[in-house]
Amino acid sequence: xxxxxxSQWLAPAEFxxxxxxxxxxxxxxxxxxxxxxxxxxxxxxxxxxWVSNRYYYQTRIPIKDGMILSKxxxxxxxxxxxxxxxxxxxRKAGEGGLELWLxxxxxxxxxxxxxxxxxxxxxxxxxxxxxxxxxxxxxxLLESVAASLTELFAGDIxxxxxxxxxxxxxxxxxxxxxxxxxxxxxxxxxxxxxLHHVLSQARTRSDQERCLSAxxxxxxxxxxxxxxxxLAFARPRLSPHAQLRRDDAEAPALVVVPERAVKLNxxxxxxxxxxxxxxxxxxxxxxxxRRHSEASDPEADxxxxxxxxxxxxxxxxxx
Amino acid sequence: MSTGTxxxxxxxRPMNLVAELTYRCPLRCSYCSNPLAYRDVHDGLDAGAWSRxxxxxxxxxxxxxxxxGGEPSTxxxxxxxxxxxxxxxxxxxxxTAGMPLKEAGLAALCEAGLRSxxxxxxxSEAEPSDxxxxxxxxxxxxxxxxxxxxxxxxxSLNFVLHRHNLPRISEMIELACRLxxxxxxxxxxxxxxxxxxxxxxxxxxxxxxxxxARAVARARAAGNRPEIxxxxxxYFSDRPKPCMGGWGRRTLVVAPDGRVLPCHAARSIPGxxxxxxxxxxxxxxxxxxxxxxxxxxxxxxxxxxxxxDLRAVxxxxxxxxxxxxxxxxxxxDPACALAPQHDHVVAARLxxxxxxxxxxxxxxxxxxxxxxxxxxxxxA
Numbered sequence: 220x221x222x223x224x225x226s227q228w229l230a231p232a233e234f235x236x237x238x239x240x241x242x243x244x245x246x247x248x249x250x251x252x253x254x255x256x257x258x259x260x261x262x263x264x265x266x267x268x269w270v271s272n273r274y275y276y277q278t279r280i281p282i283k284d285g286m287i288l289s290k291x292x293x294x295x296x297x298x299x300x301x302x303x304x305x306x307x308x309x310r311k312a313g314e315g316g317l318e319l320w321l322x323x324x325x326x327x328x329x330x331x332x333x334x335x336x337x338x339x340x341x342x343x344x345x346x347x348x349x350x351x352x353x354x355x356x357x358x359x360l361l362e363s364v365a366a367s368l369t370e371l372f373a374g375d376i377x378x379x380x381x382x383x384x385x386x387x388x389x390x391x392x393x394x395x396x397x398x399x400x401x402x403x404x405x406x407x408x409x410x411x412x413x414l415h416h417v418l419s420q421a422r423t424r425s426d427q428e429r430c431l432s433a434x435x436x437x438x439x440x441x442x443x444x445x446x447x448x449x450l451a452f453a454r455p456r457l458s459p460h461a462q463l464r465r466d467d468a469e470a471p472a473l474v475v476v477p478e479r480a481v482k483l484n485x486x487x488x489x490x491x492x493x494x495x496x497x498x499x500x501x502x503x504x505x506x507x508x509r510r511h512s513e514a515s516d517p518e519a520d521x522x523x524x525x526x527x528x529x530x531x532x533x534x535x536x537x538x
Numbered sequence: 539m540s541t542g543t544x545x546x547x548x549x550x551r552p553m554n555l556v557a558e559l560t561y562r563c564p565l566r567c568s569y570c571s572n573p574l575a576y577r578d579v580h581d582g583l584d585a586g587a588w589s590r591x592x593x594x595x596x597x598x599x600x601x602x603x604x605x606x607g608g609e610p611s612t613x614x615x616x617x618x619x620x621x622x623x624x625x626x627x628x629x630x631x632x633x634t635a636g637m638p639l640k641e642a643g644l645a646a647l648c649e650a651g652l653r654s655x656x657x658x659x660x661x662s663e664a665e666p667s668d669x670x671x672x673x674x675x676x677x678x679x680x681x682x683x684x685x686x687x688x689x690x691x692x693x694s695l696n697f698v699l700h701r702h703n704l705p706r707i708s709e710m711i712e713l714a715c716r717l718x719x720x721x722x723x724x725x726x727x728x729x730x731x732x733x734x735x736x737x738x739x740x741x742x743x744x745x746x747x748x749x750x751a752r753a754v755a756r757a758r759a760a761g762n763r764p765e766i767x768x769x770x771x772x773y774f775s776d777r778p779k780p781c782m783g784g785w786g787r788r789t790l791v792v793a794p795d796g797r798v799l800p801c802h803a804a805r806s807i808p809g810x811x812x813x814x815x816x817x818x819x820x821x822x823x824x825x826x827x828x829x830x831x832x833x834x835x836x837x838x839x840x841x842x843x844x845x846x847d848l849r850a851v852x853x854x855x856x857x858x859x860x861x862x863x864x865x866x867x868x869x870x871d872p873a874c875a876l877a878p879q880h881d882h883v884v885a886a887r888l889x890x891x892x893x894x895x896x897x898x899x900x901x902x903x904x905x906x907x908x909x910x911x912x913x914x915x916x917x918a
Contacts, residue, residue, distance in 0.1 A: 460654055460692035462629050475601045475629040477654035477692045480553050532720055
């Protein structure tokens with residue numbers, strides 16, 4: 220770990236190469252969900268879920284950029300960076316990236332208002348996006364800008380996406396793709412500015428390492444956002460390693476997995492019993508809604524529960 | 539909650555049984571948590587006796603059994619024991635070094651109802667791993683992991699962490715990914731048994747722990763599998779660990795000789811009377827043995843534990859550690875920053891930061907000089 224060279228400052232070309240390598244290896248262009256989006260194998264429902272969930276991410280971006288502005292002391296930096304907020308929010312109502320995303324939502328057959336209200340946002344998506352905001356909140360300007368460098372790789376993915384939508388998803392009105400088109404020019408420009416800042420302001424090897432970690436973290440956040448969407452369409456079933464026990468009238472139902480016993484309340488047990496490997500989480504939530512008209516948000520309950528059970532290795536997902 | 543059963547004086551229902559089938563082991567790890575006097579503790583329960591223990595445990599509420607040791611597969615009747623646990627309705631989990639068990643033996647255990655395996659590794663690569671084990675074992679373990687995977691048993695890997703292997707924590711996680719483990723436990727050394735004897739050689743530096751925590755955070759964020767279990771060691775967190783989830787509360791340990799204990803190290807505390815499953819019902823051993831009751835609940839607690847909001851979170855920490863460090867098993871766990879004798883832990887921590895050379899760890903089973911390790915030989 221402690222070779223003498225480890226602490227040496229990297230020349231800018233080498234530093235940039237390392238940043239770019241992180242993108243090549245970890246950016247979500249390699250995520251299975253994106254690969255399926257781009258090869259045309261997503262269903263209409265999956266496209267819709269992606270658009271409505273990803274809207275939550277879009278709404279976090281100007282908040283994150285506002286935080287970055289609040290950390291910046293240089294007027295020149297702020298002048299440049301504030302443009303991102305304008306790009307996203309527009310100069311007046313009805314303009315900007317967020318509005319364009321809502322047009323995309325309509326183009327894929329969703330209601331603009333429902334997407335705007337963010338009712339169907341998956342817990343895992345919310346957690347990933349909030350993690351990004353929390354990261355920027357708790358890290359300095361340099362690391363926050365470094366985290367934004369996923370834009371280095373965004374330009375390319377937009378071109379791929381536009382082509383894929385035009386080819387594979389003809390039912391999507393191409394006017395709805397305007398968001399992607401604007402990003403093909405905005406993302407490279409934003410990325411160049413961010414990259415310049417990071418290359419010039421990372422003055423020690425330790426600064427550079429912090430930047431590399433920040434970019435890795437951001438890649439992980441984008442990746443886990445897609446994981447969460449993918450999971451919503453996978454079909455959960457009880458893990459073969461789990462043992463469900465509801466035999467004991469005295470005790471609550473239990474699931475036993477290696478080195479852990481998880482207590483289930485009545486609604487947890489009901490959801491788990493619906494995990495048959497045949498139905499996905501949305502269908503299970505629909506069934507819960509049918510049985511319990513009084514339930515306020517069965518979608519969130521089911522996704523939250525399955526998320527937790529999957530973390531505890533109680534359920535697994537099949538495609 | 540059951541009421542009116544006078545024979546259960548507020549003893550909670552145990553859920554987990556740790557069945558220490560034997561203290562024999564082909565490995566000689568320097569952090570072994572078996573008693574220093576492990577040779578004096580003989581295998582006192584045959585498969586029939588274990589079968590009775592499992593049935594009684596299930597009746598008490600136990601749902602999961604960890605079959606451990608020593609190395610459980612040194613017992614020729616292991617398959618019978620696994621079958622008995624499965625018949626009793628327990629979730630069967632084998633804790634093994636991956637040897638001397640062979641592929642056919644593992645197949646027999648599957649047949650008998652084994653559900654999951656925890657395989658120990660001493661390090662991420664052969665040389666340092668075998669150095670800690672004191673025998674050549676690493677390659678055998680790799681093969682064993684493959685056999686486990688091929689049989690669709692759950693697989694978790696366990697690494698005990700100390701100053702010599704902490705720098706390779708990322709490689710340990712990578713190994714767990716490569717072996718397709720469901721879970722990897724990165725367990726900081728608990729200073730009992732041989733680990734207590736070797737604590738000066740094993741205690742890490744604070745920066746090592748911090749670097750390890752960052753490596754774990756990076757790996758966790760990178761994806762879902764395997765699940766990574768890593769807890770900050772109590773020597774560095776200034777908070778005691780919730781040892782065993784509380785004394786005599788959720789877990790019961792049955793030692794190779796049949797003694798029923800609240801934890802595997804409890805016999806290092808002198809003067810506590812534990813009963814044997816050979817002599818009495820498991821229920822009596824769990825609920826009524828004076829040693830089981832000694833630190834159950836909160837009434838034994840001194841200040842500052844007694845009035846502390848965290849007493850229901852950490853259950854007062856570890857009694858064996860309190861005894862090992864202070865000589866008083868009822869003292870506040872010195873790992874806690876609020877403990878009157880916390881300075882012992884701070885001093886041990888400071889020694890790790892000094893540049894002084896560390897002693898060499900002794901392997902389990904090596905002769906112990908007059909300086910001793912524990913205050914009294916365990917196994918009484």
